[in-house]
Amino acid sequence: MNRIALDVSDLLKGISAETEFREKREFSPLGERGEKLEFKGPVEFNLVIRRVNSELMAEGTIVGKVMIECSRCLSKLILLLKAGVREVFRKPVGPGESPEEAFEIIGGEIDLGPLAEQAFLLALPLKPLCREDCKGLCPRCGKNLNEGDCGCREERIDPRLAILKKLKKK
Ligand SMILES: [Zn+2]
Ligand SMILES: [Zn+2]
Structure with missing residues (x-):
């Protein structure tokens, strides 16, 4: 006090x-x-x-x-x-x-x-x-995303987008 x-x-x-x-x-x-x-x-x-x-x-x-x-x-x-x-x-x-x-x-x-x-x-x-614009912590690995990317991002891609990408390749 x-x-x-x-x-x-x-x-x-x-x-x-x-x-x-x-x-x-x-x-x-x-x-x-x-x-x-x-x-x-x-x-x-x-x-x-x-x-x-x-x-x-x-x-x-x-x-x-x-x-x-x-x-x-x-x-x-x-x-x-x-x-x-x-x-x-x-x-x-x-x-x-x-x-x-x-x-x-x-x-x-x-x-x-x-x-x-x-x-x-x-x-x-x-x-x-x-x-x-604080990017916060990665919910997956806990890294502070203001200090750089952690590499988890690939896995966070929308599954629908992933299918579209495959379709385009054909
Ligand atoms: Zn912050
Ligand atoms: Zn991460």
């Missing part, structure tokens, strides 16, 4: 109407071992936090580079994720109760870590590709 604490006590007291958070922070990988989402370089926060009644609204973008696998050929690729953010922070409703659909304000602080984690997970493409 990433923890990026921001003091919002001045906002809550009404001393200031909004505060900006424009910083780069190191970010630890998301998820479990095996299916980890790793970050390349720091994550860039560009957020404005405003007070709306008793709540705080965080708006802006969070940008980071992640290492993921191409969904076709499984090679590693680095993807720039730019996540748009518009989330509410709220004080806990009661003891042990967490506010619904919102992040918590705890002791005059908010934690931007979970906010960024959620934003990145939502911004991830379902089927990332190393390139638009």
Whole structure:
């Protein structure tokens, strides 16, 4: 879990109407071992936090580079994720109760870590590709077809075409 604490006590007291958070922070990988989402370089926060009644609204973008696998050929690729953010922070409703659909304000602080984690997970493409025309892996031998032909192609010719070829030879 990433923890990026921001003091919002001045906002809550009404001393200031909004505060900006424009910083780069190191970010630890998301998820479990095996299916980890790793970050390349720091994550860039560009957020404005405003007070709306008793709540705080965080708006802006969070940008980071992640290492993921191409969904076709499984090679590693680095993807720039730019996540748009518009989330509410709220004080806990009661003891042990967490506010619904919102992040918590705890002791005059908010934690931007979970906010960024959620934003990145939502911004991830379902089927990332190393390139638009990735040829993927050969279903027969498993070779990465971007690196060259594997020789299985002959066997994949449409049987009808094979018969036509024979007919033409006669
Ligand atoms: Zn690929
Ligand atoms: Zn093959």
